[in-house]
Each structure stands twice: as C-alpha cells, then as structure tokens.
Amino acid sequence: MRTRDENKIAAIKEKAIELMVSDGLDGFSIQKLAKAAGVSPATIYIYYKDKEDLIVQLSTDLTYKMLDHSMQGFDPEMDFAEGMRLQWKNRANHCMKYPLELAFIEHIRYSPLYEKTKAEMTARFKDEMGRFVHCAIKNKQLHKLPFEVYWSVAFAPLYQLIKFHSQGRSHKNEHFVLSNKLLMQTCDLVIKALTP
Amino acid sequence: MRTRDENKIAAIKEKAIELMVSDGLDGFSIQKLAKAAGVSPATIYIYYKDKEDLIVQLSTDLTYKMLDHSMQGFDPEMDFAEGMRLQWKNRANHCMKYPLELAFIEHIRYSPLYEKTKAEMTARFKDEMGRFVHCAIKNKQLHKLPFEVYWSVAFAPLYQLIKFHSQGRSHKNEHFVLSNKLLMQTCDLVIKALTP
DNA sequence: AAGATAAATGAATGGTCATTCACTTACAAT
DNA sequence: ATTGTAAGTGAATGACCATTCATTTATCTT
CATH class of the missing domain: 1.10.10.60 (Homeodomain-like)
Known part of the structure; x- marks a missing residue:
C-alpha cells in the first residue's frame, strides 16, 4: 500500500x-x-467529501483550536476578575499569533456553512463558561444577567479590538496597535461594568 | 424615450x-x-456596471441609511450618557426594523468588497463621533482612551446583542429576546465602564 | 520479486457563471 | 402619426466551476 x-x-x-x-x-x-x-x-x-465538507472541517478545527487555547489555565471556580483577565490574554494571544486563522473564521462566520461549527462549539464550551458565570454571580462578583448580555459585554469588545489591530496591519496610514497594557486596561473597564 | x-x-x-x-x-x-x-x-x-458594483452600491446605501438613522436627534455636544443611550436606541431600532438589511451587511462585511463602503462611512461619520468623544473627555464624563478602545467597549456589545436577538428568531429552541429594558440596562453598564 | 492496495493523478463532463449584443418595446417630442 | 431614444430583452459566448473516473504510482506484505 x-x-x-x-x-x-x-x-x-x-x-x-x-x-x-x-x-x-x-x-x-x-x-x-x-x-x-x-x-x-x-x-x-x-x-474531503466535497467543498462544503472541507470548509466546515477546517473551520471546526480552527475554531476548536482557538477556544481550546483560550481555556488554558482556566477554571470555572476562579475569581471573576482573574478568570476574565486570563481569557482576554489567552484569546488575544492566539488571535495575534494566528491572524490568518482568525481571518479565515471571520470570512465564513456569517455564512450558512458556519452553523454546524457553531453548534459543536456551543455544546463543548458553553457549559464551562456557564459555570464560571454562575459561580461569579453566587460570589457577588458579577451582576445577575442573561448569559447573552454577559457574553456581549465581556467579549465583544475584545474581538472588536483584535479586529482593529489586524486591520491596522494592512492599511498603511493608520496603525492601531493593541499592546498588552492597553488590552488589560480595557479588560479592567469591562470588569468594572460587570461587577456589582 | x-x-x-x-x-x-x-x-x-x-x-x-x-x-x-x-x-x-x-x-x-x-x-x-x-x-x-x-x-x-x-x-x-x-x-449596475457589474456584479461587484451592484453589491458595493447596495451595501453602501444600506450602511449609510443605517448610520444616518443612528444619528437622528444626536448632537456631539450632548451629555455623554444621554448621547450613548440615544445611539443605542437608534441603532437597535433600525436593526430590528430591517433585519434583512442588517443580515445583508453582515454577510459581506468581511469580504474585500466591503472596504470601499467602510472607507466612505468612516469619512462621513467618524468626525461626528470623534467630536462627541472629545467633548465628553473634556467634560470628564469619559475616560481618556484611544478611539478604537472607546468604540469597542461602547458599541461592540450592542451589535453582539442584536446578533443574539436575530439568531433567536431562526432557531426554535432557544429564544433570546432583546427587550427595550434589557437594552437600556446593558447600555448603562457600558456607560459605567467608560465613565471615570 | 510479485502481488495487493491505497494514494495520487490528469483529463473530461455537465453545469453554472458574468457579461454581451443584436434586437424589440414603449413612450416623449415633434 | 412618425420618429428618436432609452428601457428592456433572450439567447449566446467563453470562462470557470465541482466532481468523477480510468489509470498510474509508491509502498507494504508476502
């Protein structure tokens, strides 16, 4: 053979x-x-079975890798602020390290092809994040909020910042650089918003 | 003729x-x-000159309409919290009213085709938003922050919430509904994060 | 060395694509 | 009523597409 x-x-x-x-x-x-x-x-x-299969497999692999990386050193029982800072660092690190993989995911994120990937990832990671949120609420470190509201305030700004940073690379004139210090400063603002 | x-x-x-x-x-x-x-x-x-022209024209029209709507009643000299609440209301209203138009824009947002639209919109609206930010900083209603950080914290959560809401419509099991009350609550969290 | 078998191929197929063009249609001006 | 003209058309063209298949290639087993 x-x-x-x-x-x-x-x-x-x-x-x-x-x-x-x-x-x-x-x-x-x-x-x-x-x-x-x-x-x-x-x-x-x-x-690959066909073109769709290739795209779906690839996006699932890359998304899994990204989320898995973001969970390194994470524990749902963590102090809320500590857990948030860890997630922000992990996610930003991974996105800056593999900008092409991030761009790939963003390219297909709004296509019907991404639904399967999204479903798998939700099943895999939502539980862990849910426990983190639940725990933090119990310890009075986090406002009691619907999960979607928590997620939107906690992580949407991070991904937007990364996008600004990545775009800066291609355009010549403007050049927004997301330094580690700025990242942590912004994370702390978000923590302030979410803490009672 | x-x-x-x-x-x-x-x-x-x-x-x-x-x-x-x-x-x-x-x-x-x-x-x-x-x-x-x-x-x-x-x-x-x-x-339309060709297929690209059609998509670009359409996306520019729809994006302009959306941003224009978001500026109704807005004045850069406004009190910061008041201005933020107005923007959140305007943007959410428009997106909920025209979900197809929002979906269209999100479908092409990460394609190279969207660059032209984005450049035009930046030229048209960034100035007004910049003055709002500058003014709020001067009045000590807003932390001194790079524009990108301000934008990320102030608006990324809003668009994420709208996305959760829109997705809820198609899926049958889960059904996140973005009520007006929840919208304003979340806006106030964001304001808290950005206020010194 | 020979046989078995999965990996790998290049060329072909039928479909769909963007775009064009010679042509017809409907209306305003005369 | 005739005419000029822009609006609108259907069929055609050549390019490119996803996918398949008969065939060849490289390696493991014997």
Missing part, C-alpha cells in the same frame, strides 16, 4: 486558509486550491 | 438583499437575481 503524504494534506489545509482569506468565500475554488497546493483536484476529494 | 420602470429597480434591490441573505455571498448570482426579480439579466447591467 502506498503511504500517504502528510505534506500534501498539510499543504491543502494551509493553502485553503490562505486562499479563503485572500479571495473570500466567493472566490474560493477547489481548482485554485489544487493548483496552489501543488496537488490534483481529485486528491482533495480523497480527504 | 421609454420611461423607466421604478418597480423593476426596486424589485432588483429587494430581491438582491433576500438572495444574498438566503444563499450567502458565494451562492449569489446575477442570473438567479434576474429570475427572482422577474427581469432579464441584461436589465441589471443597465443600472
């Missing part, structure tokens, strides 16, 4: 991310991907 | 929004649009 070439598989994944980011969801095609990865179009169909 | 049929133009715009939302950026085609609008493909090219 011929052994399979892991380099090819890696090249397919890597170039898929690059192409999706540069050409957008609508400009992305299997034939272009095959050429970019130095592979026959038919080879891609050995590893 | 034959008079032009405004109904056709309106149908093209309306169906373009519907199709983009239902099929996504990648599933959207001129031929499908022509059929949905009851029009020849060639007719679309009378009003």
Whole structure:
C-alpha cells in the first residue's frame, strides 16, 4: 500500500486558509486550491467529501483550536476578575499569533456553512463558561444577567479590538496597535461594568 | 424615450438583499437575481456596471441609511450618557426594523468588497463621533482612551446583542429576546465602564 | 520479486457563471 | 402619426466551476 503524504494534506489545509482569506468565500475554488497546493483536484476529494465538507472541517478545527487555547489555565471556580483577565490574554494571544486563522473564521462566520461549527462549539464550551458565570454571580462578583448580555459585554469588545489591530496591519496610514497594557486596561473597564 | 420602470429597480434591490441573505455571498448570482426579480439579466447591467458594483452600491446605501438613522436627534455636544443611550436606541431600532438589511451587511462585511463602503462611512461619520468623544473627555464624563478602545467597549456589545436577538428568531429552541429594558440596562453598564 | 492496495493523478463532463449584443418595446417630442 | 431614444430583452459566448473516473504510482506484505 502506498503511504500517504502528510505534506500534501498539510499543504491543502494551509493553502485553503490562505486562499479563503485572500479571495473570500466567493472566490474560493477547489481548482485554485489544487493548483496552489501543488496537488490534483481529485486528491482533495480523497480527504474531503466535497467543498462544503472541507470548509466546515477546517473551520471546526480552527475554531476548536482557538477556544481550546483560550481555556488554558482556566477554571470555572476562579475569581471573576482573574478568570476574565486570563481569557482576554489567552484569546488575544492566539488571535495575534494566528491572524490568518482568525481571518479565515471571520470570512465564513456569517455564512450558512458556519452553523454546524457553531453548534459543536456551543455544546463543548458553553457549559464551562456557564459555570464560571454562575459561580461569579453566587460570589457577588458579577451582576445577575442573561448569559447573552454577559457574553456581549465581556467579549465583544475584545474581538472588536483584535479586529482593529489586524486591520491596522494592512492599511498603511493608520496603525492601531493593541499592546498588552492597553488590552488589560480595557479588560479592567469591562470588569468594572460587570461587577456589582 | 421609454420611461423607466421604478418597480423593476426596486424589485432588483429587494430581491438582491433576500438572495444574498438566503444563499450567502458565494451562492449569489446575477442570473438567479434576474429570475427572482422577474427581469432579464441584461436589465441589471443597465443600472449596475457589474456584479461587484451592484453589491458595493447596495451595501453602501444600506450602511449609510443605517448610520444616518443612528444619528437622528444626536448632537456631539450632548451629555455623554444621554448621547450613548440615544445611539443605542437608534441603532437597535433600525436593526430590528430591517433585519434583512442588517443580515445583508453582515454577510459581506468581511469580504474585500466591503472596504470601499467602510472607507466612505468612516469619512462621513467618524468626525461626528470623534467630536462627541472629545467633548465628553473634556467634560470628564469619559475616560481618556484611544478611539478604537472607546468604540469597542461602547458599541461592540450592542451589535453582539442584536446578533443574539436575530439568531433567536431562526432557531426554535432557544429564544433570546432583546427587550427595550434589557437594552437600556446593558447600555448603562457600558456607560459605567467608560465613565471615570 | 510479485502481488495487493491505497494514494495520487490528469483529463473530461455537465453545469453554472458574468457579461454581451443584436434586437424589440414603449413612450416623449415633434 | 412618425420618429428618436432609452428601457428592456433572450439567447449566446467563453470562462470557470465541482466532481468523477480510468489509470498510474509508491509502498507494504508476502
């Protein structure tokens, strides 16, 4: 039996991310991907059922990796402020380290393709975050709020900041840099909003 | 000279929004649009240079309309908390009133096509918001912060809340409803974070 | 060395795409 | 009523698309 070439598989994944980011969801095609990865179009169909499967698998992998990273060192029983700062640091670190992967996810985030990924991730991580919130409320470190409100105030500003930072890279004139100090300052503002 | 049929133009715009939302950026085609609008493909090219032009024009129109609405009754010299509450109300109102238009914009927001729209909108509205921020800082109603940080904390949670609300409509089990009371409560949390 | 088998391929297929163009239609001006 | 003209059309074109398949290639087992 011929052994399979892991380099090819890696090249397919890597170039898929690059192409999706540069050409957008609508400009992305299997034939272009095959050429970019130095592979026959038919080879891609050995590893993925079809184009949708490729995109969904990739987005699920990357999203999982991102969320998993954000949970490193995290414990739902943590002090609220401490837990928040840890999450902010973890998430920002990961996004800055893998800007292409972040851009890939943002490109397909509003497409119907992302629904499956989102469902899986919710199942995997919502419970842990839910316990964190519940715990913090019990300890009077957090306002009693619907989960969606908590999430919106706690994390939406973080992702917006990262987006500003990433855009700054491509545009030449303006150049917003998200330093660690600024990140933690903003996190503390958010903590202030959420603390009774 | 034959008079032009405004109904056709309106149908093209309306169906373009519907199709983009239902099929996504990648599933959207001129031929499908022509059929949905009851029009020849060639007719679309009378009003739009090409497919990109159609999408860009539409997204610019809708974004402008949305931002314009958000500025109703607004004055950069306003008291900070008052100005924030007005903006939150205006933006939420508009998004809930025209959910398809919001969905359209979110579908193309991360595509290269949106850059032109974004540049125009920044030029038009950033100045007014900048003065509001500057004024509030001067009156000691707002922390001195980079504009991006202010924006992220002040508005990212709002859009996230609206997104949760809109998603609730399609899914049957969970059903997060963004009431006016909850909206203003959350706005006040954000104000607390931003006030010295 | 030969056979078995999964990996990998290039070319082909049928479909859809954006865009164009020769043409018809409807209306305002004459 | 005739005419000029912009609005509107349907069919056609060439490019590109996702996917398949007959075939070849590389490696493991024997």
